[in-house]
Amino acid sequence: MIDIYCxxxxxxFWSEPVNALTNVSFFAAFLLLLPVLRRHWPALSNANRMVSVVLMVLLLSICIGSFAFHTIATKPAMSADVIPISLFQLxxxxxxxxxxxxxxxxxxxxAMAAFFALGALCSALPLPLNGSQTYIAALVFLSILATSHHGHSQRHPxxxxxxxxxxxxxxxxxxxxxxxxxxWPLGLHFLWHLTNGVVLYLCVQAYLDRVSSDTFK
Structure with missing residues (x-):
């Protein structure tokens, strides 16, 4: 058993009921993105359609994997949690x-080599961030993409x-x-789930908006 949360x-199995059940945020993001994907689908290239489907599948995998980890709490369950998150980022x-x-x-x-290098550097540093330093590279690169999206996108800048x-x-x-x-014995990790559901929804929405916009064809 892996015990790393309050x-x-x-x-x-139900020792982390709130952490487990708040993974519904990822499923909610998936459901809310279905009509968005359907609306953009005719304007997407084959490559963008494939990427969109992969992101949606990974979103569901994150939901399932995180639920497994917060219930079973074994090393294989941790892998089922971490791998889809890493793949979604990449x-x-x-x-x-x-x-x-x-x-x-x-x-x-x-750019991806720089992403890996920054991620490795942050992970190696003894920062008192409860393991959150592994996501610093993702935050930095998301900020870079946001700068570009804000400067060019016309619909959801x-x-x-x-x-x-x-x-x-x-x-x-x-x-x-x-x-x-x-x-607060319940901890705050469940809020990480709820907020990240919003993050993943916004990321996929922004991607679909950008690649289906006539401005970029």
Missing amino acids: ERTGPE VFLAAYMHLAMGWGRLEVIA KALWLAVACFTLALCFRTLDSLVCPL
Whole structure:
């Protein structure tokens, strides 16, 4: 059993009921994105359709994997939680830079190498962030994409900046989770789930808006 959150007090399946059930935020994001994807679908290229489907599948996988980890709490369940999150980050960032921003392949490869390097550096630093330093690279690169989206998108220019704001808030909840245990045994990790559901919704919405806009065809 892996016990790293305030709410868990034992090895039982429902030892983290709030952390487990708040993964519904990812499923809610998936459901809310279905009509958005349907509306944009005719304007999407085949490549963007494939990326959109992959992101939607990963969104569901995040929901399932995180639920498994907060109930079973084993190493395989942790992998089921971490892998879809990592894949979502990689697919979204690479696809946004290449298909939405029009960066060349070498530029995207260089950017993704920088993303991995920053992620490795932050993970290696002994920062008192309760493990949240592993997401600093994602926050930095999301901010870079938000700057581009804000400067060019005509329909939802603030979507990615809202995602940046929500992700920053989510990281605060994740970081403070262990610190509030003595005062609030439930912890704050469930707020990380709820806020990240909004983050992922905004990211996919921004991507669909950007790649289906006539401005970028």
